[in-house]
Amino acid sequence: MSTTTQLSQFATDTMEGLSRPQKVMLSKYFYDAKGDAIFQQIMAMPEYYLTRSEMEIFQTQKDAIFNQVCPKGLPFNLIELGAGDGSKTKVLLKHFLKMGIDFTYYPVDISQNILDELVAMLKNEIPELDVHPLNMDYFEALKHMEQFTGRKNVTMFLGSNIGNFQVERLDRFLKKLQGYFKPNDKLLLGVDLKKDPDIILEAYNDKPGITASFNMNLLVRMNNELGADFDLNQFKHYAMYEPVTGEARSYVVSLVDQVVRFSELDFEVNFEKGECIHTEISRKYSVKNLNHLSEKCGFVTSANFFDSKQYYVNTMWEVV
Ligand SMILES: C[S@@+](CC[C@H](N)C(=O)[O-])C[C@H]1O[C@@H](n2cnc3c(N)ncnc32)[C@H](O)[C@@H]1O
Structure with a gap:
């Protein structure tokens, strides 16, 4: 990457988020054209x-x-x-x-x-x-x-x-x-x-895997727009719901020790087996x-x- 290249906000936020001790991506980056289309499928799911x-x-x-x-x-x-x-x-x-x-x-x-x-x-x-x-x-x-x-x-x-x-x-x-x-x-x-935690969890962890593909599309987007080499077979979607805080959380988890390189950014990230990127939070509320x-x-x-x-x-x- 030349020093004069203007980095996009997506590139800057990605490097910042993946350099943190707990890796994180902002959920607003889910929504490229493919993410928009998958979100429309999510809205039509019986679980959602x-x-x-x-x-x-x-x-x-x-x-x-x-x-x-x-x-x-x-x-x-x-x-x-x-x-x-x-x-x-x-x-x-x-x-x-x-x-x-x-x-x-x-x-x-x-x-x-x-x-x-x-x-x-x-x-x-x-x-x-x-x-x-x-x-x-x-x-x-x-x-x-x-x-x-x-x-x-x-x-x-x-x-x-x-x-x-x-x-x-x-x-x-x-x-x-x-x-x-x-x-x-x-x-x-x-x-x-807030409601039955199982009903909530299913909305973020449907069996056909539509939400999983929405979450994993973040990796595809980094591959397409930032020259990253995420191998989708080496990561998985993981969702959980915590009923006290009301937080449904989504993660992408690395299945092996690996290095991901971003050819457009002169940047690379190490993942240990089991390490995750926190990708989304969906908080539920009581009326109180x-x-x-x-x-x-x-x-x-x-x-x-x-x-x-x-x-x-x-x-x-x-x-x-
Ligand atoms: C969960 S969808 C909900 C869409 C719509 N409100 C609905 O109820 O069907 C979130 C929408 O907000 C947009 N969005 C997410 N983060 C955003 C941000 N930080 N600023 C502006 N729009 C954002 C996304 O592109 C997406 O269209």
């Missing part, structure tokens, strides 16, 4: 109850959600963080339009590929919708919040996305977001609830945990919408 639960809430409680979002019928900005393919959000978007409200939709996602898919789907299914996609990281999106002035802002963070943050990072993020909130602004969070989180970050809960199995909640927050 999260998508069905949130979809049920939107389909059965969209009127109540609308009454929370827009009690006075005033125009608003609808900002969605980590929007993905919008397959559930479109239920709300269609309903809000049907109610005759003037709003602009700003889907934010780090994956340009999934934003392109989302915009194409919306053009086809809801051509009258005013959409402004933003291809950026959540924290970059926060900086844009200052520009969303003049109208009420409704921010959505669906699909249990907040569960992927480390605790301190989530606190910082929510407190910063709270700082931009005006009275009447709303935050709608999609949160996975959530109330504590909202209070700590300066919000109050204005409504909770549960699915019929009480597996999942869409919680609406505001400032007073």
